[in-house]
Amino acid sequence: MELFNENSKLAAVIHKDHSLLPVINRLGIKLGFGDKTIRNICEERGIDLNFFVETINVFHYEAYFPEKRLLDFSVSIVIDYLVKTHQYYVNYLMPENDRLVELFLLSSPNESTENELVRKFYTKFKDEFVIHINFEEREMFPYILKLSEAIANPDLRTSFKQNYPGYSIEGFEKEHSNMDDKMDDLKNIIIKYLPPNYDQNRGNAFLSNIFLFERDMKNHSRIEDNILIPKVKQLEKVLLNHE
Numbered sequence: 308m309e310l311f312n313e314n315s316k317l318a319a320v321i322h323k324d325h326s327l328l329p330v331i332n333r334l335g336i337k338l339g340f341g342d343k344t345i346r347n348i349c350e351e352r353g354i355d356l357n358f359f360v361e362t363i364n365v366f367h368y369e370a371y372f373p374e375k376r377l378l379d380f381s382v383s384i385v386i387d388y389l390v391k392t393h394q395y396y397v398n399y400l401m402p403e404n405d406r407l408v409e410l411f412l413l414s415s416p417n418e419s420t421e422n423e424l425v426r427k428f429y430t431k432f433k434d435e436f437v438i439h440i441n442f443e444e445r446e447m448f449p450y451i452l453k454l455s456e457a458i459a460n461p462d463l464r465t466s467f468k469q470n471y472p473g474y475s476i477e478g479f480e481k482e483h484s485n486m487d488d489k490m491d492d493l494k495n496i497i498i499k500y501l502p503p504n505y506d507q508n509r510g511n512a513f514l515s516n517i518f519l520f521e522r523d524m525k526n527h528s529r530i531e532d533n534i535l536i537p538k539v540k541q542l543e544k545v546l547l548n549h550e
């Protein structure tokens with residue numbers, strides 16, 4: 308398994324795995340970086356070099372998950388990355404799905420009950436997705452950021468405990484499986500059951516975008532479940548020991 312490192316040229320990284328394009332954007336980098344290495348680019352733009360390298364490797368190699376090294380990063384850097392990922396889904400991938408699903412369904416000769424079924428499954432998946440990220444951004448992430456502020460600044464601990472009496476991350480933890488199940492249902496209805504009297508290229512275009520979404524979201528969820536939550540549990544223990 309070849310991992311990318313700080314001396315890799317970012318252009319070569321992208322040639323090797325172009326699915327990293329949105330990942331590097333979220334980490335604060337746009338194209339046009341010539342032959343610079345990851346280290347040059349991160350230093351120029353004030354990006355945390357280790358977080359950058361670990362995140363692209365997590366994305367590039369499914370089997371790579373350096374829990375120990377990732378636990379070194381501050382929760383705010385991890386949450387910042389996760390929120391940018393949500394924005395990419397909400398502002399780009401979801402509207403792109405909306406557009407592609409309509410192009411695909413409009414390509415069948417006449418509107419049918421089957422089309423309605425696909426729309427229904429698609430809407431269910433979208434609703435689940437919106438509930439999930441709203442919950443994280445409105446409730447879970449603010450709790451985590453306040454907790455880490457309270458650890459860093461003892462003056463804030465009393466007000467934190469007043470605002471979050473008896474809270475712990477276990478109460479917040481939500482499974483990702485609901486969203487994954489809805490996505491599987493949507494893919495399966497098209498792959499296995501929908502009569503194929505639509506434009507195959509348009510069907511493939513929609514499915515490809517869903518598969519892309521799925522891959523990105525699995526990596527995103529892995530970071531939440533395996534990095535963020537264990538880090539928060541550590542912080543909660545620290546706070547408890549200060550009591």
Ligand SMILES: [Fe+2]
Nearest residue numbers: 389440443531
């Ligand atoms: Fe998330």
Ligand SMILES: [Fe+2]
Nearest residue numbers: 443483528531
């Ligand atoms: Fe999540």
